[in-house]
Amino acid sequence: xxxxxxxxxxxxxxxxxxxxxxxxxxxxxxxxxxxxxxxxxxxxxxxxxxxxxxxxxxxxxxxxxxxxxxxxxxxxxxxxxxxxxxxxxxxxxxxxxxxxxxxxxxxxxxxxxxxxxxxxxxxxxxxxxxxxxxxxxxxxxxxxxxxxxxxxxxxxxxxxxxxxxxxxxxxxxxxxxxxxxxxxxxxxxxxxxxxxxxxxxxxxxxxxxxxxxxxxxxxxxxxxxxxxxxxxxxxxxxxxxxxxxxxxxxxxxxxxxxxxxxxxxxxxxxxxxxxxxxxxxxxxxxxxxxxxxxxxxxxxxxxxxxxxxxxxxxxxxxxxxxxxxxxxxxxxxxxxxxxxxxxxxxxxxxxxxxxxx
Amino acid sequence: xxxxxxxxxxxxxxxxxxxxxxxxxxxxxxxxxxxxxxxxxxxxxxxxxxxxxxxxxxxxxxxxxxxxxxxxxxxxxxxxxxxxxxxxxxxxxxxxxxxxxxxxxxxxxxxxxxxxxxxxxxxxxxxxxxxxxxxxxxxxxxxxxxxxxxxxxxxxxxxxxxxxxxxxxxxxxxxxxxxxxxxxxxxxxxxxxxxxxxxxxxxxxxxxxxxxxxxxxxxxxxxxxxxxxxxxxxxxxxxxxxxxxxxxxxxxxxxxxxxxxxxxxxxxxxxxxxxxxxxxxxxxxxxxxxxxxxxxxxxxxxxxxxxxxxxxxxxxxxxxxxxxxxxxxxxxxxxxxxxxxxxxxxxxxxxxxxxxx
DNA sequence: GATTCAAATGTAAGCGCTTACACTAACCTC
DNA sequence: GAGGTTAGTGTAAGCGCTTACATTTGAATC
Numbered sequence: 001x002x003x004x005x006x007x008x009x010x011x012x013x014x015x016x017x018x019x020x021x022x023x024x025x026x027x028x029x030x031x032x033x034x035x036x037x038x039x040x041x042x043x044x045x046x047x048x049x050x051x052x053x054x055x056x057x058x059x060x061x062x063x064x065x066x067x068x069x070x071x072x073x074x075x076x077x078x079x080x081x082x083x084x085x086x087x088x089x090x091x092x093x094x095x096x097x098x099x100x101x102x103x104x105x106x107x108x109x110x111x112x113x114x115x116x117x118x119x120x121x122x123x124x125x126x127x128x129x130x131x132x133x134x135x136x137x138x139x140x141x142x143x144x145x146x147x148x149x150x151x152x153x154x155x156x157x158x159x160x161x162x163x164x165x166x167x168x169x170x171x172x173x174x175x176x177x178x179x180x181x182x183x184x185x186x187x188x189x190x191x192x193x194x195x196x197x198x199x200x201x202x203x204x205x206x207x208x209x210x211x212x213x214x215x216x217x218x219x220x221x222x223x224x225x226x227x228x229x230x231x232x233x234x235x236x237x238x239x240x241x242x243x244x245x246x247x248x249x250x251x252x253x254x255x256x257x258x259x260x261x262x263x264x265x266x267x268x269x270x271x272x273x274x275x276x277x278x279x280x281x282x283x284x285x286x287x288x289x290x291x292x293x294x295x296x297x298x299x300x301x302x303x304x305x306x307x308x309x310x311x312x313x314x315x316x317x318x319x320x321x322x323x324x325x326x327x328x329x330x331x332x333x334x335x336x337x338x339x340x341x342x343x344x345x346x347x348x349x350x351x352x353x354x355x356x357x
Numbered sequence: 358x359x360x361x362x363x364x365x366x367x368x369x370x371x372x373x374x375x376x377x378x379x380x381x382x383x384x385x386x387x388x389x390x391x392x393x394x395x396x397x398x399x400x401x402x403x404x405x406x407x408x409x410x411x412x413x414x415x416x417x418x419x420x421x422x423x424x425x426x427x428x429x430x431x432x433x434x435x436x437x438x439x440x441x442x443x444x445x446x447x448x449x450x451x452x453x454x455x456x457x458x459x460x461x462x463x464x465x466x467x468x469x470x471x472x473x474x475x476x477x478x479x480x481x482x483x484x485x486x487x488x489x490x491x492x493x494x495x496x497x498x499x500x501x502x503x504x505x506x507x508x509x510x511x512x513x514x515x516x517x518x519x520x521x522x523x524x525x526x527x528x529x530x531x532x533x534x535x536x537x538x539x540x541x542x543x544x545x546x547x548x549x550x551x552x553x554x555x556x557x558x559x560x561x562x563x564x565x566x567x568x569x570x571x572x573x574x575x576x577x578x579x580x581x582x583x584x585x586x587x588x589x590x591x592x593x594x595x596x597x598x599x600x601x602x603x604x605x606x607x608x609x610x611x612x613x614x615x616x617x618x619x620x621x622x623x624x625x626x627x628x629x630x631x632x633x634x635x636x637x638x639x640x641x642x643x644x645x646x647x648x649x650x651x652x653x654x655x656x657x658x659x660x661x662x663x664x665x666x667x668x669x670x671x672x673x674x675x676x677x678x679x680x681x682x683x684x685x686x687x688x689x690x691x692x693x694x695x696x697x698x699x700x701x702x703x704x705x706x707x708x709x710x711x712x713x714x
Numbered sequence: 715g716a717t718t719c720a721a722a723t724g725t726a727a728g729c730g731c732t733t734a735c736a737c738t739a740a741c742c743t744c
Numbered sequence: 745g746a747g748g749t750t751a752g753t754g755t756a757a758g759c760g761c762t763t764a765c766a767t768t769t770g771a772a773t774c
Contacts, residue, residue: 727765735757
């Protein structure tokens with residue numbers, strides 16, 4: 001276990017009375033100034049209805065006048081709550097997470113919570129470290145992406161009674177709550193559509209599946225569809241590569257160099273699909289005339305390129321918002337935290353050719 | 358002033374001994390288990406070099422065995438530091454901020470800090486509320502975008518000795534540190550290039566300048582360049598609109614409906630430029646043959662569309678990283694916080710036509 | 715006017731940690 | 745060997761807040 005996070009380093013106690021001059025007012029100062037006890041001031045702030053009107057007015061005036069702001073640490077210590085929620089996402093560089101996180105943050109804010117953010121770069125080890133770090137920072141609850149991780153992590157969180165919510169996946173049978181969609185079924189549906197369009201020679205550019213259950217589920221979904229249609233799921237050329245445009249381009253060109261060119265390249269997300277599209281242009285192939293391309297996520301990019309990319313629309317903003325609400329509900333013990341399923345939907349666009357016509 | 362953020366709501370003290378069963382170990386437990394005082398345990402964690410080897414080993418073993426994690430609130434209270442940095446950005450939906458924030462977070466993490474995030478949706482009022490909220494949450498320092506805001510905000514922060522860093526702008530004469538580039542000079546340079554290319558009829562699609570000094574500076578930069586070249590800066594058609602693709606499209610079409618069609622439409626950022634490009638396509642205009650378009654920021658989008666957009670490259674990742682380092686340096690009092698200037702650079706691409714050839 | 719009871723407020727005990735200061739023991743120096 | 749260092753450790757005083765419990769106040773009732 002890493003103890004770095006425990007170390008706050010050597011601290012010079014601020015014993016310098018000079019720097020204390022612009023001292024921040026405390027509850028005590030407010031109490032004295034308003035001529036009441038600290039308890040009353042605290043109640044004015046936390047449960048105003050328990051303080052009679054004229055007292056409250058006097059107190060609030062003192063608060064205002066002194067420019068009082070509660071001390072965070074003291075409050076956390078006494079109340080055992082930080083009203084802070086932690087989120088660990090793979091990266092904010094992918095618009096899908098950036099937008100989900102934006103919606104998540106907005107929803108948290110609406111309910112008086114603040115967001116603590118960390119990123120894992122898709123690396124389980126980094127993610128674990130970040131989980132510890134956010135927990136140590138007092139997060140009241142945690143949002144994680146995907147659900148497949150070391151059981152010890154869940155053990156650790158349970159021991160500390162920190163609620164966790166897994167987003168971007170929907171696992172009804174899981175003992176942890178999830179908010180998301182069925183990656184596997186979604187990809188299966190898209191692949192089915194591709195097959196319906198007459199494609200038989202399918203290749204895939206997948207994200208790295210190791211340690212990424214969404215990527216793995218999408219690949220599995222493609223294999224499901226192939227099996228469903230009597231095609232050999234083992235025969236699909238698959239290249240796994242990190243979600244970067246350039247990688248999509250490289251992978252695409254590699255796939256196209258094989259003996260049997262696929263008629264369609266299905267990508268693990270839109271970023272790879274955009275890369276594939278670029279790769280096609282680079283080697284002079286026309287999409288969708290020479291080869292079709294599909295994506296996943298439906299980020300802005302997918303509709304900006306030419307041709308637009310056929311992809312699966314994922315309601316990322318709604319996912320972020322619902323995740324925030326569900327997580328807060330659990331933190332505040334309003335419910336036990338059932339999973340919420342969101343629907344993805346196929347967006348047929350120019351990058352996929354219908355071979356039947 | 359809003360006091361909502363002060364209210365933690367009614368709290369039931371966890372007096373239920375049953376729920377205390379899986380109790381989290383405290384410093385005291387560790388001390389007892391290791392047969393030392395709490396001070397020694399604390400020192401082991403915070404300044405190991407001050408504890409003799411064999412004692413330290415014993416203590417760390419106890420820490421390990423008990424699964425001890427320091428209590429955040431108590432630590433904050435005693436140490437007066439949270440090792441948390443707050444950042445308030447307009448929105449994570451724009452890749453420029455998402456990436457800058459990603460780099461910022463990575464750099465913070467590398468130095469043992471955690472990121473608290475909020476967004477303002479470009480609204481000063483919301484931003485102020487968020488500032489108070491993050492300060493109340495104990496942020497040791499704050500990252501803000503741009504520098505133009507109510508002096509009372511800076512007053513508030515100074516009173517609490519919270520260091521602030523303004524990013525995305527470079528203001529050497531400002532008493533607050535900034536990390537960024539000169540928006541005005543950058544736009545001026547780009548406009549000069551546009552003029553050099555023979556364009557005389559220039560229009561601009563700007564972001565909303567009210568409450569956004571970057572947007573205002575970019576517009577001013579364009580006017581500077583016009584003046585420099587003996588053109589009338591007051592004659593430029595300017596449409597201000599929020600940074601959304603669709604708005605760029607609408608604004609572009611509006612500009613094109615005027616009596617005198619501009620030969621180039623300069624946009625306040627790439628998002629608007631991509632929208633403008635889409636607008637051009639919608640009304641059947643060819644870019645750059647019929648009209649040129651320029652952007653600002655150089656996000657991925659700019660190189661994905663066809664034609665690629667001529668824009669100003671802004672080193673957003675570096676900006677995020679440098680901002681994190683500078684801010685931590687200030688928080689840790691390593692220096693007084695001088696501003697850092699980063700360079701933007703013109704990226705000439707297909708969307709800008711050289712009328713001289 | 716005495717009695718009752720609820721509402722309003724005050725008192726004070728922690729919460730778990732850091733660190734100034736006190737203490738002890740071991741080692742020098744003269 | 746007395747006096748002086750110094751390194752290692754312990755003692756205990758807060759840090760500012762919330763809240764259980766005690767007390768006061770004042771209105772309602774008889």
